[in-house]
Each structure stands twice: as C-alpha cells, then as structure tokens.
Amino acid sequence: MLTIDSENKKSIRTPFEVHCGFSGRNEKIDLTFSGISGAVTDANVSEALDNEHWDMRDLTDLSGAGFPLDGTCSLFDSSISGSLENGKLGLRSNVGETIAITVTSKTDIAALTLAVTSDSPGTISANGTDYEARRIVVIPVNGKTITLSAKSTDPESRIEIASITPGITLEFNNKNLVSCTLALRSDLSITSPSWQVSEIEIQAYWPDDISEAISNVGDDVPVWYYAGYEGDYSKVRSFYLSEKASMENNVITIKGEDISAKLEDKNNISQVVNSTGGNGRKTLYNRFLKFITDSGVKLVSRETAPDTNSNSSPYTLIFDEQSSREIVADIMNLSHNGSFWPAFVDAGIPTVTWSKPIKKWDIYEKDCGDVVRSVERNISKITTDADYGLHSKAVRSNKLETLETKSVEAGKGYSHSPEGYWWYLTVSNAKSVLATASKIVWTAKKTTVSKKVKVKSGKKYKTGKKKGTPIYKTVTKKLNQCVVKGKSVTVTMENSSILPSGKRPGTTITVDPISHGKIYGGTTLLYPNYAYLFNRSNITGSFTFKGDPRMQPRDVFSFHRLDGSEELCTIETITLTHEGGGTKAEVTYRKGIC
Amino acid sequence: MIYSTIQINGKEILRPNNFSPQREDIYAAEITTCTGDTIADRIGWRYSDMSLEWDTLPQAQLEILLSMSGQSTITFMGADGASHTESIVRTSAISTASRATSSDGNPVWSDVKVEVRFLNAHN
Numbered sequence: 001m002l003t004i005d006s007e008n009k010k011s012i013r014t015p016f017e018v019h020c021g022f023s024g025r026n027e028k029i030d031l032t033f034s035g036i037s038g039a040v041t042d043a044n045v046s047e048a049l050d051n052e053h054w055d056m057r058d059l060t061d062l063s064g065a066g067f068p069l070d071g072t073c074s075l076f077d078s079s080i081s082g083s084l085e086n087g088k089l090g091l092r093s094n095v096g097e098t099i100a101i102t103v104t105s106k107t108d109i110a111a112l113t114l115a116v117t118s119d120s121p122g123t124i125s126a127n128g129t130d131y132e133a134r135r136i137v138v139i140p141v142n143g144k145t146i147t148l149s150a151k152s153t154d155p156e157s158r159i160e161i162a163s164i165t166p167g168i169t170l171e172f173n174n175k176n177l178v179s180c181t182l183a184l185r186s187d188l189s190i191t192s193p194s195w196q197v198s199e200i201e202i203q204a205y206w207p208d209d210i211s212e213a214i215s216n217v218g219d220d221v222p223v224w225y226y227a228g229y230e231g232d233y234s235k236v237r238s239f240y241l242s243e244k245a246s247m248e249n250n251v252i253t254i255k256g257e258d259i260s261a262k263l264e265d266k267n268n269i270s271q272v273v274n275s276t277g278g279n280g281r282k283t284l285y286n287r288f289l290k291f292i293t294d295s296g297v298k299l300v301s302r303e304t305a306p307d308t309n310s311n312s313s314p315y316t317l318i319f320d321e322q323s324s325r326e327i328v329a330d331i332m333n334l335s336h337n338g339s340f341w342p343a344f345v346d347a348g349i350p351t352v353t354w355s356k357p358i359k360k361w362d363i364y365e366k367d368c369g370d371v372v373r374s375v376e377r378n379i380s381k382i383t384t385d386a387d388y389g390l391h392s393k394a395v396r397s398n399k400l401e402t403l404e405t406k407s408v409e410a411g412k413g414y415s416h417s418p419e420g421y422w423w424y425l426t427v428s429n430a431k432s433v434l435a436t437a438s439k440i441v442w443t444a445k446k447t448t449v450s451k452k453v454k455v456k457s458g459k460k461y462k463t464g465k466k467k468g469t470p471i472y473k474t475v476t477k478k479l480n481q482c483v484v485k486g487k488s489v490t491v492t493m494e495n496s497s498i499l500p501s502g503k504r505p506g507t508t509i510t511v512d513p514i515s516h517g518k519i520y521g522g523t524t525l526l527y528p529n530y531a532y533l534f535n536r537s538n539i540t541g542s543f544t545f546k547g548d549p550r551m552q553p554r555d556v557f558s559f560h561r562l563d564g565s566e567e568l569c570t571i572e573t574i575t576l577t578h579e580g581g582g583t584k585a586e587v588t589y590r591k592g593i594c
Numbered sequence: 595m596i597y598s599t600i601q602i603n604g605k606e607i608l609r610p611n612n613f614s615p616q617r618e619d620i621y622a623a624e625i626t627t628c629t630g631d632t633i634a635d636r637i638g639w640r641y642s643d644m645s646l647e648w649d650t651l652p653q654a655q656l657e658i659l660l661s662m663s664g665q666s667t668i669t670f671m672g673a674d675g676a677s678h679t680e681s682i683v684r685t686s687a688i689s690t691a692s693r694a695t696s697s698d699g700n701p702v703w704s705d706v707k708v709e710v711r712f713l714n715a716h717n
Contacts, residue, residue, distance in 0.1 A: 011632065013635050015635040016635075365628060367627055368627055580623065581622040582622025583622075
C-alpha cells in the first residue's frame with residue numbers, strides 16, 4: 001500500500017489521488033417520485049431515493065450481472081423498506097428495459113443529481129437531452145417536474161440509480177480535475193495580525209453543460225477536499241462556496257473559503273472578563289473558544305480547558321467592541337506562554353487547542369526549492385497612543401451605584417451608557433436586558449405612573465392622643481420607574497511603551513490594544529503580554545517542496561538545513577497546488593514555535 | 595505481424611531506419627531543489643520525440659508524409675509484439691537529399707527525414 005510518508009521520501013513520487021467536490025443538495029426541498037416503470041424500487045421510494053446516505057443493498061442477481069457466492073448478497077424482497085440499516089434497492093432496471101420515472105418538487109429546482117452505481121455503460125435522458133450515465137449525473141430542471149428515462153446500453157446489464165436528490169452535488173478526482181489550489185493560512189506576524197481566511201479553488205472538466213444550474217448554487221454550500229493514497233488519505237477539509245460557481249468551455253470553477261470567515265461577521269459587545277490567578281488560563285481559553293463558536297464556527301475538535309488552582313487573586317479584563325477575528329488573533333498573538341498556547345487553526349479542519357505544539361514534521365532543505373530566508377528588523381520598543389496604554393490595571397468596585405432613574409412606558413426599549421467601564425450593570429422593572437461593559441439595553445415591563453401616597457414627614461405629634469406617633473404627609477410619587485445601577489471598573493494606565501530586558505538595536509512598533517486590564521495565569525501575566533513579542537524570532541522564510549495534504553498552518557516542523565543544523569519552525573501559510581496531475585506546495589514559516 | 599512497414603494515417607509506408615520508439619516518463623509539479631536535484635510526481639509515460647529516417651522512399655510514400663497535417667496517427671509493431679497506434683504531429687519540414695528514377699519510371703527520394711512528436715500519455 002502506498003503511504004504519503006513513504007512516497008514523500010522519494011524524489012519521483014506517485015501522484016496523489018485528489019478528491020474534491022461540492023454538495024449543493026437543497027435541504028429544504030422534498031422530492032416525490034411517480035410513474036415508475038421498468039425497474040424495481042423501495043416501497044418507501046420517496047424516502048429512499050431522495051437520500052444519498054443509505055447504501056445500496058447487495059442482491060442476488062439471477063438474470064443480470066450475476067452475484068458472488070460468498071453470502072454477501074441477499075434475495076430480492078420487496079417487503080423490506082429502505083433504511084440506513086437495511087440499505088435500499090434504489091432504482092434498478094429490469095434487464096433490457098428502460099426506466100421511466102417522474103420527479104416532482106413543490107417549488108422550482110435548478111437541477112437534480114443522480115448517483116449511478118452500476119458499472120456498465122448507460123444513458124439517462126431528460127428534456128430531449130441524453131447524458132452519459134457516469135457515477136454522478138447532474139440534470140438541469142429549472143421547474144417543478146421532470147421525467148427521466150434511464151437505460152443500460154448493454155442489453156444484458158441493468159442500470160442502477162442509488163439516489164435522485166435536489167440540487168447539484170459534484171465529485172472530482174484525478175480524471176477530471178484541471179487544478180485544485182488550496183491557500184491554507186494562519187498569521188504569525190509579530191505586531192498586527194493580518195490573518196486571512198483559507199481558500200480553495202477547484203477547476204474541473206465536466207462533459208455536460210450545467211452552466212446555468214451551477215451558477216444558481218447558493219452561498220455556504222459545502223466544498224470538500226482530501227488527498228493521499230488509498231488507505232492513507234488526509235483528513236477531509238471543509239470549505240464553503242464563497243463566489244458564484246461558474247462553467248466555461250466545460251470547465252467548472254468553484255471557489256470556497258473556510259468557516260473562519262464567519263469570525264469577521266461577528267461583532268462582539270464590549271465585555272468584562274473576571275478571573276483569578278487560579279482560573280485565568282481556563283477563563284481566557286473558554287472565552288477564546290466562545291468568541292469562535294459564537295461566530296458560528298463548528299469545530300472539528302477542541303482541547304479540554306486547562307485545570308485551575310486555588311490562587312484567588314482577582315483580575316479584570318475589558319474587551320472593547322471588536323470583531324471575533326480581531327480578538328481571536330490578538331489572544332493568539334499576546335498570550336502564548338509556557339505550556340499555555342491557545343490557537344485556532346481552520347484551513348478546513350477547524351480546531352482549537354491550548355497546549356504548546358510540538359514538532360510534527362521533518363522537512364529537509366535539500367528536498368526544497370526556492371529557499372528564501374529573511375530577517376526582519378528586531379523590535380527594540382513597543383509603544384501605543386491609546387488612552388489606557390499598553391498595559392493597564394482594571395480594579396473592580398463592589399459599591400452598587402445608582403446611575404439613572406427613568407420614567408418609562410411598558411414594552412418600549414431603553415438604553416443607558418454610563419461613563420467609564422462597568423463590570424456589573426442592572427436595571428429594575430425591565431426585561432430582555434443586555435449589559436455590556438459600558439452600556440445597558442432593556443425593555444420596560446410596566447409603565448411609570450404617578451400616585452399619591454402617604455409618607456412619614458419626619459415629625460411626631462407633640463400633644464393629644466397621638467402624641468409621640470409619626471406625622472404622615474401626602475406626596476405624589478412615581479412608581480414603576482427603571483433604575484439603572486452598576487458596579488464600576490476603574491482602569492488606570494500602567495505603561496504606554498515597553499523595552500526588551502537587554503538593550504538591542506531595532507525598530508519601534510506602534511500597536512493599538514483592544515483590551516484593558518489583565519488576565520493572570522498564577523503569578524504570570526497571561527494576556528495581554530506584549531513582552532512576548534520580544535521573544536518571537538524575527539527570522540522568516542519560504543520554500544517550495546513536494547507538498548503534503550495533511551499539513552496545517554501553525555504546525556511545527558524541524559527544518560534540516562544543508563549544513564547539518566536543525567531548527568524548529570512554525571508554518572504560517574501553505575499554498576498546495578494540484579495541477580497537471582502533480583502536487584507541490586509553497587510554504588512560508590517563522591523560526592521557532594510561534 | 596509485420597515489422598517491415600508502419601502506417602501513417604492508416605496508409606502503409608516502409609519502416610524507418612532503426613525505428614525503435616523509446617518511452618520517457620512524464621513528470622508534473624517539478625521542483626529543482628537548492629542542490630540542483632529534481633523532485634517531481636511521475637504522472638505517466640509517452641513515446642519520446644523522434645526522427646523518422648529512410649534511405650530511400652518512393653514518391654507515393656513520400657506523399658503520405660507530405661499529407662501529414664496537424665494531428666496524425668502512426669501505427670507500428672512494438673518490441674512487445676503488439677500493434678500500437680499513437681497520435682503524432684510533424685514538428686519539422688520533410689528533408690530529402692536527392693531524387694532518382696526507379697526502374698519502373700517512378701521517382702524515388704533518398705535520405706528522407708522528418709521529426710515527429712508523440713502526443714498520447716499513458717499511465
């Protein structure tokens with residue numbers, strides 16, 4: 001069996017088998033099937049045929065292609081309904097006959113996708129056009145109903161159709177791929193992360209003209225990819241259609257991006273993170289995870305949060321209003337310390353970890369071309385113009401202050417934006433309350449009313465029967481007002497610039513902090529710690545090599561240099577290109593574990 | 595099995611001198627490493643470009659060569675004893691050194707030469 005590792009050791013490698021495609025099945029549409037003739041099918045035909053996940057049941061074929069005598073085939077039994085457990089009959093033609101079937105949908109559909117499982121050649125006809133019965137056949141519909149006919153061109157064989165589903169599902173492999181390029185990205189820049197989404201572009205030959213139907217495939221349709229050798233494939237990468245798919249001269253072009261694109265769309269309210277020295281790592285990691293998952297990213301895997309300890313020193317951190325992408329990039333840039341190394345890597349396999357990565361690959365310089373090594377200027381000073389500086393101290397007050405009293409109407413929305421930052425904000429007579437670090441929004445429950453009530457005047461009767469009892473007076477009082485109260489956070493600047501511990505020449509960089517205050521891990525400043533940037537290598541590089549579909553951005557590799565030395569480096573980006581039947585990759589990296 | 599002739603576009607012509615098509619590998623994604631080595635994926639093989647040469651060729655057979663335009667086919671018996679048909683294109687003009695007249699009165703051309711490129715790739 002060929003394996004990626006053994007083949008990658010060779011100068012002349014067997015080409016990878018590349019598999020990719022997109023699943024444009026329209027989940028909102030249910031198909032019904034009628035007028036079936038010339039074939040056997042499941043009793044629950046609508047459920048069975050409109051389902052691409054059930055396997056075809058192996059049947060003893062007494063008049064067609066025969067069957068192996070190994071007990072794997074069962075006798076045809078029409079009483080068994082198709083199901084995930086039982087498999088299904090699908091649509092199997094009688095020998096020498098043509099299948100006729102009418103497919104109907106309640107709403108217009110652009111196209112149908114047929115999965116053909118029989119090996120013998122055949123044709124499928126619809127709307128006066130003949131399509132060769134390949135494994136996947138896409139038939140344009142542009143309407144609510146269509147009648148299909150399918151037959152095997154070999155009169156002794158059957159044609160077998162496993163599924164008929166609404167929408168377009170395409171699969172490509174080495175036989176029809178023109179090119180498949182993956183730009184897998186992370187960002188290891190020292191100062192301002194300019195992390196971009198990862199992308200895939202597929203160009204593939206398709207014999208039938210489906211240009212109109214394919215142009216109507218909606219956004220967010222899954223685009224998938226894997227490569228390797230039979231028995232040793234890379235993990236499946238999932239992307240989502242980012243631009244309109246197109247077809248020109250029988251070449252389909254599909255462009256997708258990874259789900260990390262959703263981080264840009266999610267704007268987070270300013271918020272306060274309260275932690276202690278003992279739970280700082282866990283708190284920061286869980287908030288990091290939440291920023292990612294709240295954006296709509298479905299993770300393939302996540303590492304369990306780090307343990308806590310009994311250190312109870314309180315710390316407060318405030319995030320200003322930012323997109324998830326900016327916050328996630330900032331946390332990855334400014335909190336890697338010791339074994340705590342929060343990282344989010346997508347590139348089609350979205351994964352969140354907090355443990356410091358270890359070496360995963362060995363790459364030899366002698367196997368690489370276009371080797372470039374560059375050195376950026378050292379950072380000699382980090383500075384900012386921000387009001388609260390680079391590092392600031394945020395102290396929580398436990399005094400509950402009344403911030404505003406408001407007359408309201410029931411059901412109406414109100415907001416209050418007090419000066420400064422507040423770690424606790426509350427409001428009475430309210431529902432649907434949303435509190436940020438500097439604003440509270442709510443809907444009033446009851447309308448404010450004025451009512452005359454008796455209240456103590458503060459005086460007492462001096463004579464008569466009531467002598468000594470309080471004197472009451474009648475006043476007009478507002479009831480059901482909304483009272484906003486809060487507990488403040490006082491932020492004070494600690495420094496607006498920092499220098500490395502030993503003086504060194506270099507450049508001054510200016511940053512724009514997105515948070516105030518701190519999170520500690522034990523007695524160590526965890527985030528935001530700009531001093532980590534002084535420790536990051538200023539050596540970067542790039543090279544071209546044969547490529548490995550399993551590699552991910554942020555993977556750590558040992559770079560074996562020509563002079564025999566060895567250095568650990570972290571992959572920043574990989575551009576993996578499958579073209580002309582071959583594969584190669586361009587890699588950019590930064591020295592060290594980043 | 596006929597080893598004395600080949601066919602071009604289905605028409606028989608004398609087998610060229612030392613006619614022995616050689617296979618060469620086809621590579622994709624070639625990289626020249628920093629040490630000058632080549633790293634690539636071998637995606638298949640094809641027959642190498644070759645020169646077809648004849649000491650003499652009758653006028654009628656020369657016309658078969660002259661009629662090669664664009665993509666043509668060549669059929670020959672290989673060393674494996676099987677007949678092979680490949681697509682080729684002519685990559686040079688047809689050169690010939692001299693003309694003579696044979697005993698039957700027809701012209702005969704000597705030292706005929708033409709370059710061809712094989713187009714088909716095989717796994």
